Amino acid sequence: MSQTKITVRDFDFYYGSAKVLHGITLDVPENQVTALIGPSGCGKSTFVRSINRMNDIIPEAHGEGTILIDGKNVYGRETDVVSLRRRVGMVFQKSNPFPKSIFDNVAYGLRINGRKTKRDIEQIVEKSLTRAALWDEVKDRLNGSAFALSGGQQQRLCIARALAVDPEILLMDEPASALDPIATTKIEELIYELKSNYTIVIVTHNMQQAARVSDQTAFFMLGKLVEVSDTKTIFMNPKEKMTEDYVTGRFG
Amino acid sequence: MTSLQRRIVSRTAEVFCGFAVLIALLPLAAILFYVIREGIGALNLAFFTQMPKPVGEAGGGMGNAIAGTLILIGLAALFAVPVGVVCGIHLAEYPGSKFTSIVRFAADVLNGVPSIVVGIFAYGIAVLPVKRFSAIAGGVALAILMLPIVIRTTEELLRLVPSGLREGALALGASRSRAIFTVILPAALPGILTGILVALARIAGETAPLLFTSFNNRFWSTNLAQPIASLTVQVFTYAISPYEDWHRQAWAGAFLLVMMILTLSMIARFAVRRLERMNRP
Amino acid sequence: MQRHFDRDIEEIKELLLRMGGMVEQQMGDSVRALLDRDTDLAQHVIERDRDIDQMELVIDQKTIELMAVMQPAASDLRFVATIMKINPELERIADLAQDVCERAIELNREPALKPISQLPLLADHAQRMVREALDSFVRGDVELARNVIRQDDVVDQLTEDSFRSLLTYMLENPRNIASAIRLTFIGKYFERMADNATNICEMVVYLVEGKMIKHTPLQ
Numbered sequence: 032m033s034q035t036k037i038t039v040r041d042f043d044f045y046y047g048s049a050k051v052l053h054g055i056t057l058d059v060p061e062n063q064v065t066a067l068i069g070p071s072g073c074g075k076s077t078f079v080r081s082i083n084r085m086n087d088i089i090p091e092a093h094g095e096g097t098i099l100i101d102g103k104n105v106y107g108r109e110t111d112v113v114s115l116r117r118r119v120g121m122v123f124q125k126s127n128p129f130p131k132s133i134f135d136n137v138a139y140g141l142r143i144n145g146r147k148t149k150r151d152i153e154q155i156v157e158k159s160l161t162r163a164a165l166w167d168e169v170k171d172r173l174n175g176s177a178f179a180l181s182g183g184q185q186q187r188l189c190i191a192r193a194l195a196v197d198p199e200i201l202l203m204d205e206p207a208s209a210l211d212p213i214a215t216t217k218i219e220e221l222i223y224e225l226k227s228n229y230t231i232v233i234v235t236h237n238m239q240q241a242a243r244v245s246d247q248t249a250f251f252m253l254g255k256l257v258e259v260s261d262t263k264t265i266f267m268n269p270k271e272k273m274t275e276d277y278v279t280g281r282f283g
Numbered sequence: 284m285t286s287l288q289r290r291i292v293s294r295t296a297e298v299f300c301g302f303a304v305l306i307a308l309l310p311l312a313a314i315l316f317y318v319i320r321e322g323i324g325a326l327n328l329a330f331f332t333q334m335p336k337p338v339g340e341a342g343g344g345m346g347n348a349i350a351g352t353l354i355l356i357g358l359a360a361l362f363a364v365p366v367g368v369v370c371g372i373h374l375a376e377y378p379g380s381k382f383t384s385i386v387r388f389a390a391d392v393l394n395g396v397p398s399i400v401v402g403i404f405a406y407g408i409a410v411l412p413v414k415r416f417s418a419i420a421g422g423v424a425l426a427i428l429m430l431p432i433v434i435r436t437t438e439e440l441l442r443l444v445p446s447g448l449r450e451g452a453l454a455l456g457a458s459r460s461r462a463i464f465t466v467i468l469p470a471a472l473p474g475i476l477t478g479i480l481v482a483l484a485r486i487a488g489e490t491a492p493l494l495f496t497s498f499n500n501r502f503w504s505t506n507l508a509q510p511i512a513s514l515t516v517q518v519f520t521y522a523i524s525p526y527e528d529w530h531r532q533a534w535a536g537a538f539l540l541v542m543m544i545l546t547l548s549m550i551a552r553f554a555v556r557r558l559e560r561m562n563r564p
Numbered sequence: 565m566q567r568h569f570d571r572d573i574e575e576i577k578e579l580l581l582r583m584g585g586m587v588e589q590q591m592g593d594s595v596r597a598l599l600d601r602d603t604d605l606a607q608h609v610i611e612r613d614r615d616i617d618q619m620e621l622v623i624d625q626k627t628i629e630l631m632a633v634m635q636p637a638a639s640d641l642r643f644v645a646t647i648m649k650i651n652p653e654l655e656r657i658a659d660l661a662q663d664v665c666e667r668a669i670e671l672n673r674e675p676a677l678k679p680i681s682q683l684p685l686l687a688d689h690a691q692r693m694v695r696e697a698l699d700s701f702v703r704g705d706v707e708l709a710r711n712v713i714r715q716d717d718v719v720d721q722l723t724e725d726s727f728r729s730l731l732t733y734m735l736e737n738p739r740n741i742a743s744a745i746r747l748t749f750i751g752k753y754f755e756r757m758a759d760n761a762t763n764i765c766e767m768v769v770y771l772v773e774g775k776m777i778k779h780t781p782l783q
Contacts, residue, residue: 140456
């Protein structure tokens with residue numbers, strides 16, 4: 032039985048006066064993959080971005096409720112957002128490598144944390160690129176521009192970059208939606224391997240991907256959490272009719 | 284409309300556009316032609332290395348004026364670039380605030396102020412108090428002219444940086460200012476440099492403000508607290524003089540000015556294009 | 565929202581029901597061939613089995629194709645699994661009907677034995693169970709499905725009883741042994757048809773409720 036890494040209780044989110052998340056309550060188990068599925072605009076991206084408070088950069092956006100990571104409330108008054116984001120890494124839908132070399136991209140997080148000697152950084156960069164299944168492809172051109180990589184490689188670079196700061200949790204917002212099928216498969220296999228060391232939350236609009244990759248699936252609809260259960264149950268015998276209808280493609 | 288009619292209309296429009304382009308390019312071509320024809324005769328080694336000779340003597344050059352112009356635009360950049368870039372950063376980071384709109388408006392207005400007015404203002408604050416013309420005063424005047432361009436360019440280019448880069452930096456635990464200075468600003472740098480080079484090209488050709496601030500100097504001078512020669516003022520002085528020899532040198536100076544501005548513009552295009560190639564996703 | 569796969573699902577369902585109808589027909593005919601000692605009818609049944617085998621292949625193929633292109637989930641997934649399990653059950657029932665007819669033909673070459681009451685009863689039960697199993701599938705009637713499953717005990721009992729009666733015949737007169745043994749086999753065939761019907765009902769419960777009750781004793 033897995034420990035719970037993230038505990039969400041009665042979490043609401045507002046853009047100005049518009050309430051977009053209603054009383055979300057769910058547990059995210061440690062070292063497992065939790066997938067969030069649901070039709071467009073159902074709030075799954077908003078929710079995942081609330082976990083590392085990336086929504087803070089949107090003016091007039093605020094969250095209320097409890098999101099506990101290892102017992103500490105992310106929305107508590109004493110929370111330091113900067114150190115929160117070092118423990119909770121994020122990979123975005125559109126890969127966003129910095130206009131720097133491959134090495135500097137991965138080392139970025141390390142350098143801004145004031146970390147480490149040159150040798151340490153080199154080791155961590157190699158380890159992260161290896162973990163992201165990218166090392167062999169780039170080891171001879173670490174000083175080359177990150178933009179010389181293909182789309183799938185760039186996304187894996189972003190994953191390596193996120194892993195370099197050694198987060199405990201990895202949030203992925205539709206990480207493969209801009210990629211071709213082969214690159215997508217590589218990312219999915221990567222996720223499968225990473226979960227033994229990281230807690231992963233992945234937002235996806237591709238249900239089969241959620242089925243392939245996740246241990247637990249949460250179905251969102253219109254800002255509410257309709258059903259959350261282990262993935263096999265959701266895809267074989269869901270409890271809620273809305274879940275059933277969504278998963279069989281009868282709507283949305 | 285039949286197909287034939289359409290083709291006729293299209294052709295006519297093409298020809299018309301071609302003519303319009305030629306007419307637009309005419310002044311530039313005319314200037315270049317004239318300046319080259321008149322000025323190339325006076326261009327020799329002496330022009331670049333020697334100082335102006337006293338009235339009546341033949342020969343001499345504009346070496347000090349060339350150096351002076353370079354020093355002046357260097358000073359202007361020193362004053363205007365840091366202030367302008369930081370200001371541009373603020374405008375880009377707080378796009379909604381009232382303060383931002385006011386500053387933006389002020390920059391636009393400043394951009395339109397006639398350069399002679401700026402010169403008089405610089406006279407008031409940099410020359411009168413010390414009762415002396417100086418290179419620094421000239422630098423101040425040129426900096427004020429340069430400032431709006433740098434501010435606006437910086438702001439626009441920062442806004443053009445894809446938001447994904449900022450999010451990526453923030454998500455790794457960078458504070459807002461860290462993200463700006465380590466990721467967003469470097470990404471916008473090629474464009475900002477272009478803006479600076481364009482601004483430099485513009486102020487290199489200013490004459491009126493320098494008349495009140497750096498004045499002129501017939502001798503070689505690198506003392507920033509003293510008046511300093513500049514190509515533009517020198518060309519002006521020689522052009523209104525009655526001496527043939529000086530007229531020719533004025534043409535040469537004009538030619539040099541045009542070449543300098545052309546070169547700066549070309550550097551802006553090509554060097555920056557290379558930087559961009561590294562940055563383009 | 566209508567999905568174009570719904571048409572494919574309906575088509576497969578219809579094919580299965582048509583096959584079910586054919587199987588019911590075979591069962592009925594085999595019972596009549598047996599009781600009326602009608603060799604021709606028995607022959608017919610044996611020949612028609614080929615059609616049912618064909619149907620099984622077609623349904624299998626279509627279901628696998630549906631899986632390939634639809635990647636079904638939830639109830640659709642359970643539907644596909646159910647079809648793939650009911651399909652061979654029906655085919656086996658038909659095979660058993662064929663076996664009944666083969667034994668019937670052999671029996672008809674010998675003089676008739678004194679009829680025993682349990683055999684027609686047994687046949688009747690088995691037929692009813694198969695019919696109701698198919699009904700429960702069509703209507704998604706889990707109540708009916710569970711009732712059919714409970715009936716299996718009755719059938720088992722009847723099979724046991726008919727065997728005992730046949731045993732008596734065998735003991736009375738050794739010349740009866742051959743026919744009695746053939747009738748014993750026939751009893752077994754009907755018992756297995758009832759088991760097949762039970763299996764079908766278990767899948768119906770799985771389809772509707774998502775619960776697998778195979779190998780679990782029913783309360």
